[in-house]
Amino acid sequence: MATDLMIQAEGLTKRYGETQALAGVDIAVPAGTILGLLGPNGAGKTTAVRVLTTLARPDSGSATVAGIDVLRHPAEVRRHIGVAAQDATLDQLLTGRQNLVLIGELSDMGRAASRARAKELLAQFELTDAADRVVKGYSGGMRRRLDLAGSLMTRPPVLFLDEPTTGLDPTSRLRVWQAIRELLGEGVTVLLTTQYLEEADELAHDIVVVDHGRVIAQGTPQELKQASRGARLEVTLAEPHASAVGAMAPLVSGPVSVSDDGRTLSAGVDSSTGLATVVVRALDDAGVLVDNIEVRQPSLDDVFFSLTGDHIEEEGAAESDETGSGSGGAATGSPGPVGSGEGRHELEGVRA
């Protein structure tokens, strides 16, 4: 058993009324790494974070953070964690600086040390100009950055970031990503929840995919993307054409699926340089007029589809549960087994 797990959870379950928010979740995060907890709304990500940050007690299961038992010594755990919750937990009526100093003082840092650290963080997150303005007037991006700064006041060794970039514009998102990457250099261990595969891909060493309170897959970003069959090529034709599929088929991996109106063709591809040019040329040679061509990286929806055979937000079918229990044993870092839905993925809409 690894001795350097900074976050570890086994068999966490939690029910809120009728909703089984967690149905047996295992998490293991080695020291100094970022784990991406990936899943759609309502998958149980926030509940898992609430349990690990001592805000909620699980119905069953156990967890340790920084080696401390979360259920038995919650007060001690709080000394080792920083938390940036999904809804920025800031005091609207205080200034940015006052928010940070308050967090510092309530964490026993002392006034002088709190002020010094606040100043440092405000500069780091480019909030110095807004430092003495009331948070009420902050933009969404500024709030998120301040919230992140707040979670770093005490230089905690373990950090929980619950959807740190949801609702942010692309520039703010990049800034937050940059800040998170810099933390790694300081040896911090991070558990990050996100709805975006791209975000997990950018930041996380390992990804755990959750749905309906269960882990349905885990592995490195690379492994998960492979499991979801890599990128997809999508071509929109000016009008349906009989020889389009034939022209495209040799250039892609797997069967070509055609939309109902016959105008959109898509297929999995191994992204190679100049692929779009080659495809357009081949279609042109076949006399097909192309309106649009796009190589799309797999989205979270694609990953979900290939793992569960279900699109996000739909009720889980029986297969998804089986897939989930199967991947429970994938703790060695291998990608979760690809669900039986994978095959159907290619069948859907194929009419050629």
Added chain:
Amino acid sequence: MTTAVLTPSSTGFDRPHSGGSFLGSLADIWAMTRRNLVHISREPMQLSDVTIQPLLFTVLFVYIFGGAIPIPGGGSYVDFLLAGILALNLTTSTMGTAIGLSTDLHEGMIDRFRTLPMWRSAVLVGRSAADFLTSVLCATIVILTGLAVGWRPGSSAISVIGGFGLLLFFAYAVSWVSACVGLNSKSPESAGSFGFIVLFPLTFVSNAFVPTQHMPGWLQAVANWNPVSAVVAGARDLWGNPNPSAMVQVWPMQHPVEAALIWSVVILAVACPFAAHSFKKRTTE
């Protein structure tokens, strides 16, 4: 098993472990108190409740009712009024406690507090400490306004201070009732309505503004046993101001200071544990 692999040097984690200690708790209370004082200073409604409203009410009551209300046993209306107007302002301003706590619970900030290694009850105690300090500010404004419009105490300095102490202690006790309301209300708005539905009638059905002698019989009974009446009569006694309630033959009006203290202690004894219980219930999941 996992082990606690952290050392201060490896993580930069070097906070002193004062949590759980008495001093640590005091520091948490002080930090929360200051935070709440900043809040009050930035909330126009709450700020005017303890500054402009007391000034306005004192002046309005003195000049509007002053000539119209005869005081049984004699004396000037402004001397009679001051204890009453202070009771009104202090009691109704405790609704700030209800609104403040309810707002804390409904905004994400409470989750932040709960993940910090702080003494959790500092959220409650810091709130009541801040509200007590604003009560003192409110009282100061009423006194200064009163002196400006002609109020004069007729007793020793110690006795005068004792009168203020009695009023402030009662207001502090009521602020814990207000805390219970805030902790159990669905929204800050519904917490705020507590002031209008409960606190205003409570203060008006008393001897605060008019002598109870002129009220209908059943209302007189309610007014004479109203804790606000005991507090107001007690303050009038201690200030050497006209106190017509002394002529009313019920125990609280005959022993207003004792009655006021008993009421305050009883209210605190019930409201404090209930507030602590409500707070725990609201912050456990």
